[in-house]
Amino acid sequence: MRKTLRSAAVAVMLAVTGAAPAAANDADTLLNVSYDIARELYAALNPAFQARVKAQTGRDVTVNQSHAGSSRQARAILEGLAADVVTFNQVTDVQILADRGGLVAANWQERLPNAASPYYSLPAFLVRAGNPKNIRNWDDLAREGVQPVFPNPKTSGNARYTYLAATAYGLEAFGGDADKAADLVRRIFANVPVFDTGGRGATTTFAERGIGDVLVTFEAEVNNIRDQFGADKYEVVVPPVSLLAEFPVSVVDRVVDRRGTRALAESYLNFLYEEEAQEILARFYNRIHHPAVIERHRDRFPEVRLFTVEQVFGGWAAVEKDHFAEGGRLDTVFVAR
Numbered sequence: 001m002r003k004t005l006r007s008a009a010v011a012v013m014l015a016v017t018g019a020a021p022a023a024a025n026d027a028d029t030l031l032n033v034s035y036d037i038a039r040e041l042y043a044a045l046n047p048a049f050q051a052r053v054k055a056q057t058g059r060d061v062t063v064n065q066s067h068a069g070s071s072r073q074a075r076a077i078l079e080g081l082a083a084d085v086v087t088f089n090q091v092t093d094v095q096i097l098a099d100r101g102g103l104v105a106a107n108w109q110e111r112l113p114n115a116a117s118p119y120y121s122l123p124a125f126l127v128r129a130g131n132p133k134n135i136r137n138w139d140d141l142a143r144e145g146v147q148p149v150f151p152n153p154k155t156s157g158n159a160r161y162t163y164l165a166a167t168a169y170g171l172e173a174f175g176g177d178a179d180k181a182a183d184l185v186r187r188i189f190a191n192v193p194v195f196d197t198g199g200r201g202a203t204t205t206f207a208e209r210g211i212g213d214v215l216v217t218f219e220a221e222v223n224n225i226r227d228q229f230g231a232d233k234y235e236v237v238v239p240p241v242s243l244l245a246e247f248p249v250s251v252v253d254r255v256v257d258r259r260g261t262r263a264l265a266e267s268y269l270n271f272l273y274e275e276e277a278q279e280i281l282a283r284f285y286n287r288i289h290h291p292a293v294i295e296r297h298r299d300r301f302p303e304v305r306l307f308t309v310e311q312v313f314g315g316w317a318a319v320e321k322d323h324f325a326e327g328g329r330l331d332t333v334f335v336a337r
Helices: 036-057 070-078 091-099 138-142 157-173 178-190 199-208 219-229 253-259 262-271 275-283 291-296 309-313 316-324 329-336
Strands: 029-035 062-068 085-087 119-121 123-128 214-218 234-237 241-243 249-251 305-307
Touching: 029 036, 029 070, 029 262, 036 062, 036 199, 036 219, 036 262, 036 275, 062 070, 070 085, 070 091, 070 157, 085 091, 085 262, 091 249, 091 316, 123 157, 123 219, 123 241, 138 157, 138 178, 157 178, 157 199, 157 214, 157 241, 157 305, 157 309, 157 316, 178 329, 199 214, 199 219, 214 219, 219 234, 249 253, 249 262, 253 262, 275 291, 305 309, 309 316, 316 329
Parallel strands: 029 062, 029 085, 241 305
Antiparallel strands: 085 249, 123 214, 123 234
């Protein structure tokens, strides 16, 4: 399931998370620019990778992190943030780095297994204990008196999956009627009390500020919140159908070649496919690809029928053009709101 990557080496970066700046041309430091709710995940993955490098080469390496909404992070890189690697939650946020200025190679999805997605998830629901609003499926989010909480799809890849999952559900429920599906999504958006910029902000709004009846975010996040705050306070609801959410990764070619960090950056991404990393990913409720890890954690992941972007929307290029471009269908949802 793996493709072999090149060997090892790394360079310099100033972390935007408060860590001290690395020395210029430091070949043992990486910056991983990632999505908003992945802080704890990579805080667990990075020490495992560092220990692996230490055991194999004797080198001490550092992996610094930057976290915000996935689309916001992509824009920051386009504006000059020198990421060695990106670990995003939406294909278009990596693709834009390839399309605008060639920061990432055009064939980035061919360089790693599973279209460069080492793990995946799906939009799911976190409700308050007892599920007082009886929220089970996507159409429940459009009911009067139900307040769903999710971030702004303009800044969050997380929320774009929510938008696409609700749209895909509506298209199937209404026999392909795009207008009826759009109306369902408009009603869902009209029920949202506040749009945060990223997934972690939406989690804070729901879990700490007590706003809303249901948090819509990745299955991994809803399970981790339930574990953190207590099953006596929250319940996880996995809807019967949802949308496959891939988590694409890539080296940022222009940066790693300029800084001499390509080998270690590629080793870092390659590590995400190894059994040790896949085990950590599964413990954080991410769905993974390694057969042995899948078998060990089968009881963590309920059966769910997954739409894909390709099946429903014709692929990410079509989604970007039809839904997320200025004046696209997503904009009509906000106008209606």
